[in-house]
Amino acid sequence: MSGLYEELRTALNQEQAIAIATLLRGTDHVGAKLLIYPDAVTHGTLGDPELDQRVSSDAEQAIWSGKAAIHSYTLENTAMAQEQIDVFIEGFPPPPELIIVGAGHIAIPLTTFARALNYRVVIIDARSAFATPERFPHANELIVAWPDEVLQQRTLYPSTSVAVLTHDPKFDEPTLKVILTRRVGYVGAIGSRKTSAERAERLLQQGLTEEQIKCIHGPIGLDIGARTPEEIALSIMAEIVAQRHGKI
């Protein structure tokens, strides 16, 4: 035993992002394994450094998509040259996370919907009157602190969604400034068309690029004519799902 199985099991049990590659065809190393973590950290080997490197860059996508498929390679200048090499790459993404910044009314039904869709829900709000376990017994994590400071320290994934719902520029804007410089799956911010436009203008003045600001979904949520907090939560969740499946 090389210990790779133990390592894979531990990662899966802790719901960490990981991929595993298995050599299926092409050399006498059939069955060789390579574990790939985000940021191209690898353990094990498929028997050739160039192959390991190419597989690890393909695996990076599988880690987040959760896909399992055979990838074919040909290598030059090695013992394996000219042969077709087949590698089976399986990705295991962590459960997608929804970070809700602002523990107001909308956040309560939004947590309910997100949990039903197997999201891990994190609530962040500096206002301890809002962010209480009584209001959010169904959240996976409840953090009472300044959201931008928390997010600065936190690992965010391409599968992470962030809904910014405080209605208050002094919380929303520093949060958006942190989020938009990171690679996340979805960013939405509450506010009317007018508020969104004014916010975009202020963020532009604070040094964000137009391209970064365009990533904000605002007004937040799909247009389903939502009026109540519950309906708005539904429209936000629908937008997150649509984004995840590449529909918007």
Next chain:
Amino acid sequence: MRDILPDIEKWRTRGEKIAIATVVSMQGSAPRQPGAKLAVSEKGELAGSVSGGCVEPAVVQTALEVIKHGRPQMLEFGISEAENIEKIGLACGGTIHVFVERLDW
């Protein structure tokens, strides 16, 4: 993978050798997607699946051999309607490849 971990742990605690069979490719319709796994213990206990049950007997037989000699095997299942009657295959008409390896990594 996650679905077979508890059983694998149980077998490992008992000191048994284990084989894992994985669907690595699929053409046409097939009951389980690439990545689906069947784990087989040395004593022939099973966890998970690679099909709806139609190819499992052949996979288990190969898995028990792989546990003994340690050399990974690639199996192909999926045959035409005409052959379907006498051979082990997928009733749904697809083709799958199943990679069988010993858990020694």
